[in-house]
Amino acid sequence: MTLEVRGLTIRIGDRTVVDDVSFTVPDGGRFGLIGGSGSGKSLTVLAILGLLPDGADATGSVLLDGVELLGAPERRLARVRGSRIGTVFQDPQTALNPLRTIGRQLAEPLRLRGRLTRTATRAEAVRLAGLVRLPDPGRVVDAYPHQLSGGQRQRVAIGIALALSPGLLLADEPTTALDVTTQAEVLGLFDRLVADAGASLVFVTHDLAVLAGITREVLVLSEGRAVERGPVAQVLAAPQHPVTAALVAAARATSFGAGEGS
Amino acid sequence: MSLLSARGLTRDHRLPRRTLFEAPVVRHALRGVDLDVEQGETVAVIGESGSGKSTLARLLIGLDVPTAGTVTFDGRTVSGSDRALRPLRRDTGMVFQDPYSSLDPRMTVARIVGEPLRALRIPGDHRAMITAALEDVRLDAALAARYPHELSGGQRQRVAFARAIVHRPRLLVGDEPMSALDVTVRAQLLKLLARLRREFDLTVLLVSHDLGLVQHVADRLVVMREGRIVEQGSAERVLRDPQHPYTRELIAAVPRLP
Numbered sequence: 001m002t003l004e005v006r007g008l009t010i011r012i013g014d015r016t017v018v019d020d021v022s023f024t025v026p027d028g029g030r031f032g033l034i035g036g037s038g039s040g041k042s043l044t045v046l047a048i049l050g051l052l053p054d055g056a057d058a059t060g061s062v063l064l065d066g067v068e069l070l071g072a073p074e075r076r077l078a079r080v081r082g083s084r085i086g087t088v089f090q091d092p093q094t095a096l097n098p099l100r101t102i103g104r105q106l107a108e109p110l111r112l113r114g115r116l117t118r119t120a121t122r123a124e125a126v127r128l129a130g131l132v133r134l135p136d137p138g139r140v141v142d143a144y145p146h147q148l149s150g151g152q153r154q155r156v157a158i159g160i161a162l163a164l165s166p167g168l169l170l171a172d173e174p175t176t177a178l179d180v181t182t183q184a185e186v187l188g189l190f191d192r193l194v195a196d197a198g199a200s201l202v203f204v205t206h207d208l209a210v211l212a213g214i215t216r217e218v219l220v221l222s223e224g225r226a227v228e229r230g231p232v233a234q235v236l237a238a239p240q241h242p243v244t245a246a247l248v249a250a251a252r253a254t255s256f257g258a259g260e261g262s
Numbered sequence: 263m264s265l266l267s268a269r270g271l272t273r274d275h276r277l278p279r280r281t282l283f284e285a286p287v288v289r290h291a292l293r294g295v296d297l298d299v300e301q302g303e304t305v306a307v308i309g310e311s312g313s314g315k316s317t318l319a320r321l322l323i324g325l326d327v328p329t330a331g332t333v334t335f336d337g338r339t340v341s342g343s344d345r346a347l348r349p350l351r352r353d354t355g356m357v358f359q360d361p362y363s364s365l366d367p368r369m370t371v372a373r374i375v376g377e378p379l380r381a382l383r384i385p386g387d388h389r390a391m392i393t394a395a396l397e398d399v400r401l402d403a404a405l406a407a408r409y410p411h412e413l414s415g416g417q418r419q420r421v422a423f424a425r426a427i428v429h430r431p432r433l434l435v436g437d438e439p440m441s442a443l444d445v446t447v448r449a450q451l452l453k454l455l456a457r458l459r460r461e462f463d464l465t466v467l468l469v470s471h472d473l474g475l476v477q478h479v480a481d482r483l484v485v486m487r488e489g490r491i492v493e494q495g496s497a498e499r500v501l502r503d504p505q506h507p508y509t510r511e512l513i514a515a516v517p518r519l520p
Contacts, residue, residue, distance in 0.1 A: 036445070036447075037415060037447075149311075149312075150311065179310040179471050180471050180472075180473065180515045180516055181511060181512060181515040182310070183515070183517070184516075187517070206444040207445070208519055209516075209517035209518050209519045212517070212518075212519060212520050233520055236519060236520060237520075246446060247446065249449070250445045250446045250448065251445050251519060253449045253478070254440075254445060254448045254474050254478065255445075255474040255517075255518070255519055256473045256474040256477055256513075256516040256518065257477075257518055257519060
């Protein structure tokens, strides 16, 4: 699906926290939003979903395959969120309901949508568990979130996001809370599933190395403004804006690389 | 003589019984670890969650009691009693991962930073020591009267560093001290850590899964897995020429900048 964000401006009280941000993610595109904390990248994602906190007010336009989402009635937004846009957030600990089984949560979007029988719902949950490579899908659907590791919980979150084969996936720091080896596995899985589904992707992160591995185009945000955009490789190799240059320099000073550092 | 040593350090956690007739399950968080940290060096313990790295750090600084094995600090055995722990506490500063939850929201910055001075009953002019510590971490003295919620994430972690060094410890222990922060702030704190180390001749023990951080600060690396040390050596050597398959796997998993 094509996502077009036009002149998105978000105000909280009299403060402008996102200022006239525009970008387009073509069908099947891989788009990265990057910036430090307070740059407005997470608010931009929430605005696309119509999930801005109370008191935040968005103007501009968010078009999904040409259909306006900004200001659309909640009923319609809820339907779009479930079926056409999948989301994965940073913390799988809080994204899952501790009192419900993994299977119930994996199948929740399907259950809300339609009249699936109990057996069919369970079969779907097992299929999704297998899709995100959870161990022993036939049994893991009966487990509860606390019985899973952090990486496994994030796989469940990805499974829920993919349940209805959405055309657009929004991921906000989905691997930041994970260990490096788990992060590599989850990113690899995510990358493959997004490709298989042919979905468009908006990926939010402050980690340039992760971004470089998963997106093609990037938009750099700073204090609510878009300061630079372009192909990831080009932006990393030759940043034009001082903010981008500082981000890249900081990343090079702190991230792992052969032949660098002490 | 090493500043800090561990011999045969073991920590078991007894999990609750699942049925009345079954023996309780014991999880071995740490299995017979030997480690030496020399005066003035920076040692990083790396591994995944569940590898035992945080358990090791907690035992080394007396926050937890080993099931077996001993810890020696500056030639003295550290055991569970408060009396035996005092020299270790006096000479240790700690920085934890999350500057949001590790600072008491009801205390001003000055009170937070001064806490070790009060807790350790250190004589002298506390106010002057707090001012000096804030200066050491390059925090504006005007922030002393503020509360944590008024500060940015980076400023909060600087407060945590100020609290860790206010009593001029010899050992600084950090458990994922930078992982909750964004990249620009991380770069600044990395510089800060390097400077503090130099200025105060600190011995540093870092627990982290962040190989980027580790590569830039550690002299020596200790790789842990499932409660055991699988490899250790100079940071440069371990990262350039890892011997254990697990270390190789860990290094291969790190996302890299093109």
